[in-house]
Amino acid sequence: MKSIVKLIKPVSLAVVAGVLIMACSQALQVSYDYDSSVNLKQFKTFKVEAEHNIDQDPLLGSELNRRRLGDAVVEVMQAKGYKMDTQNPEIIVRFMTDVKDRQQVRSNNMYSPYMWWYGGGNNVSTYNYQESRFILNIYQKNSDKMIWQGWASGRVKAPTKKDDRETMVKNTMADILRTFPEATQDTYSRK
Template structure:
């Protein structure tokens, strides 16, 4: 009886972890010739000359994404500077219709005896969303880092969960962006 309870609990926990696993795949790329740890200030804005999805690109979602990017960058030690930042963090979103084709081949190893079986083919349509974060060096106006998350879009059930969802996605994208380093030289000079 105890083994059955343990197995049931393990299956429930396994199902919970699978259900809570992120639906978005995150990747990034960066300019290896630039020392990303030299920057300390940033500004956030939407990417220019991009036509946004009417839902993901709405003013409400732009504010959510801006807040999520600001939170993630400040958590890494960067300071928001609207007037003269070292980095400009731009974001964009897009949605594409996708289809997945599934084949359920019911061919039996005994087809010669029972005859050929049917091959069931089904299609599944869904929307794939992408959240893209581009980081530019402000002086050179040159992209130095890009991160993106793509996956099946599923709107949260509660309105307050939308901000949490955006924070999670943007946090995952910026996870590999380096922490801001403290200026050790200025603190040593100030203490002498």
């Protein structure tokens, strides 16, 4: 009986670890890049708009999703301490989305020392899927040069409810902007 209990523990830990790895592999991969010559902490005001002259995916880049993306970026930037200024912003946050067709190839090598007796071989399967990307480009207003870029890519499963869509978009924008610095507060108040 004790040997069965000793065997069950490692097997159950392996199953739990496998489930966690599979759950984490479905998440979006987030990354960023920035211009190191620009002090990102100097900015306090922003404006949000869709990226110009870019063909967007007809579903992911629809008017509904553009509004969701814009609203989510505004909410996340304001939570970081930035103030919305549509007339004279210091930075402009532009967003875009796209979808790419991807293919995953899996190989199950079934060779064994007894291959000549039992047969065997290499079983190859392919899996086609679509990879979505959410991209945020931040430009400095006075020079109109890109100073920061963040993106999330991976397989996006469409949520079933409206609230779930808005939550998913907001969480994705928060993940992308996680590394963008918070706005600094003025040390002297203006009277």
